[in-house]
Amino acid sequence: MASATLPTLPTLPWRKLGVESGPLRLTSRRLYILPTRSGLVFSLLLLGLLVGAINYGVSLVYLFTFWFVGLGVVAMLHTHRNLSGLVLQSGAAMPVFAGETACFKLRVANPSRLPRQRIGLRHAQGQGKFDDITGGGEMLLELPLPQLERGWKTPGQFAIHSEFPLGLFRCWTVLELDWGVLVYPRPAADTVPLPAADFDDGEGNAARGEGLEFDGLRVYQPGDASRRIAWKASARGGDKLLTKQFSSSSGKRLWLSWWQTQERDVESRLSRLTRWVLDAHTAGLAYGLKLPGRTLPPQTGETHLRQCLEALARHGQA
Amino acid sequence: MIQPGVPPILTPLLWLLIPLFLVLAPHAPHLPLWISLSWLAFALLRLYAEQTGRQLVGRVLKMVLALAGVAGVLFSYGTVIGPAGGVALLAFLSGAKLLETNTPRDRLGLLFVGCFLLVAHFLDEQSLMTAAYMAFAAPALVAGMIATQSPAATMKDARATLAFAARLMAQALPLALLIFLLFPRPQGPLWGLPQQAAARTGLSDQMSPGDISQLILSDELAFRAEFSGAQPTPQQLYWRGPVLWDYDGHTWRTATPVRAAMPEAAGLGNPARYSLTLEAHRQRWLPLLGLPTHLPELPNNPTRLGADLQWQARDAINQRLRYEVEAYPDYQLENVIQAVNGPPAPALRSRALALPVEGNPRARELARGWLEGAANDEAIVNQALTLFRAQPFFYTLNPPRLGASAVDDFLFSTRRGFCEHYASSFVFLMRAAGVPARVVTGYQGGERNPLGNYLIVRGRDAHAWAEVWLGGRGWVRVDPTAAVAPSRVERGIAAALPAGERPGGMISLEGAWLRPFGLGWDLINNQWNQWVLGYNQERQRQFLSRFNPMLGNWLGMVWALGLGASLLVLVVGISLWPRLAIIRRDPASREYQRFCRALARCRIPRGAAEAPEDYARRAAALRPDLGNDIKRITRLYLIARYGPEGGATPRDLRDAVAAFRPARRPAAKLESSQPT
DSSP: OOOOOOOOOOOOTTSOOOEEOSOEEOOTTTOEEEEOHHHHHHHHHHHHHHHHHHHHTOHHHHHHHHHHHHHHHHHHHHHHHHHTTOEEEEOOOOOEETTSEEEEEEEEEOOBSSOEEEEEEEETTEEOOOEEEOTTOEEEEEEEEEOOSOEEEOOOOEEEEEOTTTSSEEEEEEEEESOOEEEEOOOOSSOOOOOOBTTSOSSSOGGGSTTEEEEEEEEOOTTOOGGGBOHHHHHHHOSSOEEEEEEESSOOOEEEEGGGOOOOSHHHHHHHHHHHHHHHHHTTOOEEEEETTEEEEEEOSHHHHHHHHHHHHTTTOO | OOOTTSOGGGHHHHHHHHHHHHHHGGGGGGSOHHHHHHHHHHHHHHHHHHHHTOOOSOHHHHHHHHHHHHHHHHHHHSOSSSHHHHHHHHHHHHHHHGGGOOSHHHHHHHHHHHHHHHHHGGGTOOOHHHHHHHHHHHHHHHHHHHHHHOHHHHHHOHHHHHHHHHHHHHHHHHHHHHHHHHSOOOSSOSSOOOOOOOOOOSOOSEEOTTHHHHHHTOOOEEEEEEEESSOOOGGGOEEEEEEEOEEOSSOEEOSSOOOSOOOOEEEESOOEEEEEEEOOOSSSBOOBOSEEEEOOOOTTOOEEEOTTSOEEESSOOOSOEEEEEEEESEEEESOOOSOTTOSSOHHHHHHTTOOOSSSOHHHHHHHHHHHHHOSSHHHHHHHHHHHHHHTTOEEOSSOOOOOSSHHHIIIIIIOEEOHHHHHHHHHHHHHHTTOOEEEEEEEEOOEEETTTTEEEEEGGGEEEEEEEEETTTEEEEEOHHHHHOHHHHHHOHHHHSOGGGOOHHHHHHHSTTTHHHHHHHHHHHHHIIIIIITOOHHHHHHHHHHHOGGGGSHHHHHHHHHHHHHHHHHHHHHHHSOOBOOOOOOHHHHHHHHHHHHHHHTTOOOOTTOOHHHHHHHHHHHOGGGHHHHHHHHHHHHHHHHSOTTSSOHHHHHHHHHHOOOOSSOOSSSTTOOOO
């Protein structure tokens, strides 16, 4: 699922770009401005008109040609001021699973009364939609970037750009912020039942374990064990498959362990474990996670889920 | 422009259609009807397609349409390049392109075509009204461009978008005017100008009965003239045009131009200086008042002054032209006394006496009678003028039809006519009596515009008079019309005509209450012509060197243009600079910022997102000698900023910060750490 690479906006080659942090203000030192393709077409048009004015010697053609020249120059100044003075600060990006699109959020504050219009973010892997920022206001600009691999991912260089008002010029700056997104491993697609709780005989029928009690039905989700599908209830209920849910009432401990997975390579094992963690969480089980070098004791709840997923995402990484 | 009731799906399209329509509308009279109609059809088709969401025209049909347009323009104009054919083709294609403009970039491109068509319209028309109209159409185009960029904003508030577009154009105007003034105007065209087939206006180089009366009915501007220094009297205001030598019994013309060199001539009195702005009359003759001291040069169009004082250019005058002349209003031409058959030169003399072999017997007989009885040529001239004065001749623009013997009919039966009848009959009589004579056509008088102190000369001022050659005096102007209607010369045509015959346009201008308006409007038009339309290389150099002689050549202009444009862009840029609003801080924050700056000077800057307490802890660890102060100030700040009312006041904080003067480096010994 490789997305097409967009052309990136250039920078001066001798200007070193470092990772920056904190609020930074867009000053003229940072901003680049060049004509767009439409701007070049427009300048060719003006050149043609000037040749016509010279050839036919019509003063009014000169006057209006120069008026449009002035318009181009004024448009350039307006495009530049549309970005000038904005204050950027990285926002938090919600963790995603590999294969999903992470939404980086850039907090853009406008410290002037001038409303800013049509400001967008652009990156080699994707671009956000254009947004307006009111005078004195603040806006979260979104940069959706597809994430293919697990781990802590920094987007690298991206550009903030604008062509407002006439589309004749593009003003931009390229920057790299100290932000990133946590990408969890992609959950394995196929279903392998959860391993048995630690007192069990290891046959993997945790669902029927004595400590688990039937807790209700929910709509089937990919990855649910086929043994847990409530076939009769589904047949009665209509077109949706239903899954039986169990809850642990007696505090039996389910260990999801690296060494229990069937797969051989690291990423597939992590995918499997991710699937199990999600399943165990949806099933409301208390589960623990055992990874080489890291052990999370059995627990329930959102926080625990996050910790487990983060441990999986960061496995083998600093 | 766009009402709230318009479905939102149509909004981007309307922001394209309306500006294009505004720009194309003035083109319509110059375009074949089928182009205008097909443009409208394309626009309506596109609107319908947009509203119903149906694709009405396939790709093949689009190609066929485009080719049909090219073929149609080729058929109508014979070419698709050049101003007329090119504009027609662009106008058609801008309509056809409407059918497939889907992206903002397509729309922007089409608006660029609109810009081109807007400017190209000035090849056809250059009046002040046209320019004013286009100055209003241009912001509409710019608003359309903004709409391609920011569809959501324009949908909400059309008026704000238009106002923004107008502001952009207004901000661009100073720069435009600067470039207009300083961009060095090149001399002449880059390639050959196409022959523009347009009707000639004004006086032609021949005179048949009725020619001038048609002209007199027109209000059309012939030229404007501005005298510097002494103003000539109405009797001196004879603007010389074509000189007519040859008569065939019906039409006066100059069959072959007079090739002889300029004869001896002498000016009388002081020369007058005037500048004349001639409208494009698409003919070769140039109006001239008096005997010029030297002839002005016309750009790319050499001129010559004939022996009959007729000034002619090589090429027809197809553009408004301005020239300055110094000339003697009174002069003597060919005043050589000696030889009887002397000047005018023999060939010219016989030409100045030639008449058709037959026709007009009564006139010839009358002239012969004068010749026998008169002592000299001057007496003959006076005889003729007496005839016009004493007999019941009337000045009218509606003379009865004349028969084959036009001069006889006029002199002896109808006796009603205007300048050309009088001039024609008079010259006929003179030639029949052996006095060399010729017809001179041109303009007489003109309306003085007191607002601008210049003369407006119109078609209605067209006139014909006579010149006779008298021994010792040379060629002398005789205006037989003045003998019949003296007010024609003194006060203009409207005064000379009977009340019922005054043309409508004239009456409105003569009307007391409309007159100032008419003259004011003419003044504006005159300034427009002088400073905008007539701003060519010569005028540019003349105007600019008035400020600084360095600006008189193109290099100086380029320097001035570069400097001026940079300065102007700087000024506009600074005025556009977004002013950062002063972020109002409460006093506690302000004092805390001062404290942070003081610490930053000690190389302990506060991190961007560092909480005050974290910062205090870190700073105290780095500078144990300042630890207590740092902790105290931070505590005071937190209480003043967030604490309950009545806690530490900002004043306590201010005093503490004022007293906080850390040394740059920790002192070696704690005792010597004195405040610096």
